[in-house]
Amino acid sequence: MAQPTLYQYELDEASYRVRLLLSMLRCDYETVAVDMFPGQEHVKPAMLALNPQGTLPVLTQDGLVLHGTAAILMYLARAYDPAGRFLPEAPAVFGPVVTWLGFSETALAPALQARLAAMFAAPGDADALRARARAAFRTMDDHMTMRHFDGQDWFCGDGATLADIALFPAFALSRDYGIDHDAFPALRRWIRRVRALDGFITMPGIPDYH
Amino acid sequence: MRLEEGWVPVALSSSIEAGTSAGAVVAGSEIVVWRDTGGTAHVWEDRCPHRGMRLSFGFVRGDHIACLYHGWQYDAAGQCRYIPAHPNLDVPQTIKVPLYRVAERYGIVWATASAQALLPDVGAQTDIAPVRSVTIDCPAAAVRAELGLEGPISVITLDGDRLLAAVQTVAPARSCLHLVLLDAAPGPVARQKHHARWAQALRFRLETASEVA
Ligand code: FES
Numbered sequence: 032m033a034q035p036t037l038y039q040y041e042l043d044e045a046s047y048r049v050r051l052l053l054s055m056l057r058c059d060y061e062t063v064a065v066d067m068f069p070g071q072e073h074v075k076p077a078m079l080a081l082n083p084q085g086t087l088p089v090l091t092q093d094g095l096v097l098h099g100t101a102a103i104l105m106y107l108a109r110a111y112d113p114a115g116r117f118l119p120e121a122p123a124v125f126g127p128v129v130t131w132l133g134f135s136e137t138a139l140a141p142a143l144q145a146r147l148a149a150m151f152a153a154p155g156d157a158d159a160l161r162a163r164a165r166a167a168f169r170t171m172d173d174h175m176t177m178r179h180f181d182g183q184d185w186f187c188g189d190g191a192t193l194a195d196i197a198l199f200p201a202f203a204l205s206r207d208y209g210i211d212h213d214a215f216p217a218l219r220r221w222i223r224r225v226r227a228l229d230g231f232i233t234m235p236g237i238p239d240y241h
Numbered sequence: 242m243r244l245e246e247g248w249v250p251v252a253l254s255s256s257i258e259a260g261t262s263a264g265a266v267v268a269g270s271e272i273v274v275w276r277d278t279g280g281t282a283h284v285w286e287d288r289c290p291h292r293g294m295r296l297s298f299g300f301v302r303g304d305h306i307a308c309l310y311h312g313w314q315y316d317a318a319g320q321c322r323y324i325p326a327h328p329n330l331d332v333p334q335t336i337k338v339p340l341y342r343v344a345e346r347y348g349i350v351w352a353t354a355s356a357q358a359l360l361p362d363v364g365a366q367t368d369i370a371p372v373r374s375v376t377i378d379c380p381a382a383a384v385r386a387e388l389g390l391e392g393p394i395s396v397i398t399l400d401g402d403r404l405l406a407a408v409q410t411v412a413p414a415r416s417c418l419h420l421v422l423l424d425a426a427p428g429p430v431a432r433q434k435h436h437a438r439w440a441q442a443l444r445f446r447l448e449t450a451s452e453v454a
Pocket of ligand 1: 289290292294309310312313
């Protein structure tokens with residue numbers, strides 16, 4: 032199998048989700064930088080030929096072209112994590128993991144948009160997006176509050192999974208678009224656990240404590 | 242209640258792990274609540290004297306807190322001790338973060354700017370188990386009214402359990418309810434979850450009511 036190639040933008044949260052997993056899987060890969068802002072290259076012919084959806088990131092490998100962040104994460108877990116640590120086989124864990132992956136694509140979409148609106152003046156009603164992002168973080172905080180009573184540090188099962196990787200960036204970057212961490216004590220605890228994972232990497236906006 | 246007026250509940254003790262910091266807001270004043278690696282809690286103004294960065298964005302190193310922006314480090318007394326850009330400088334005494342008085346009681350971190358205020362007292366309590374802090378988009382007075390609380394703190398009875406409810410004013414239309422279980426039996430998980438769910442339902446009720454109003 033050839034190394035995968037990741038078409039990505041350094042400051043894009045969705046691209047970071049994939050880089051984070053690749054790093055934790057210790058997987059070597061090529062990157063192609065796509066100038067999302069201000070270039071808008073992701074919606075120009077060269078990228079649209081690869082991904083007509085015009086979304087980032089895009090992953091290619093051995094003739095496959097994959098888009099959609101959750102799909103890429105699941106693919107990489109299948110390809111490089113044969114033990115199924117990040118995407119466990121057991122239905123009782125698999126089910127919740129893919130449920131939260133779905134959440135990361137839907138409920139957290141306003142969080143991604145809020146950040147792009149705040150940082151790159153991308154279109155969108157900033158207040159409405161922030162309110163919806165905050166509602167999503169509440170759902171996550173309520174969940175992790177309950178998990179903590181059971182002595183569990185992670186969204187599903189008893190280790191870090193794709194759910195944690197897909198959900199982490201939006202909350203860790205929330206100050207970029209004006210949502211403080213004050214109101215989410217269970218998520219504050221959780222992001223510290225994520226940061227301590229083997230292979231964890233940061234991106235601009237997520238400080239490296241030195 | 243403002244920090245100048247008396248002791249304000251600002252976090253559950255269990256939410257501030259050793260070696261970590263968190264931001265909070267009391268009636269519009271931004272504070273940082275942090276715990277040094279020795280376990281002592283500190284509450285300061287959340288503003289770095291250098292360029293005003295929120296210190297709660299920074300990180301704890303032993304009994305110092307380091308600002309995220311340019312790495313200035315402050316000791317437990319709020320005194321700046323180290324400026325990375327000038328490692329040999331004897332840091333002037335004037336570079337100091339304003340501190341609040343801090344106490345931990347009933348599993349809650351309390352802070353005040355008042356020299357006289359007496360710490361809230363609901364008698365000796367044992368077997369305290371944390372439930373949760375829940376932020377609610379409504380005035381603190383509405384939370385107190387709903388729970389029938391006299392002041393910012395009260396013992397309430399809920400579905401056969403005694404709980405301590407403490408209300409923090411965040412902003413005119415935002416408050417935070419800190420809830421702990423008293424007389425907790427060993428392994429209180431089911432009761433903690435029960436009351437955490439109750440707090441979620443309370444949040445829904447109060448926010449729905451304040452939308453209608
Ligand atoms: S603003 Fe804190 S060190 Fe510069």
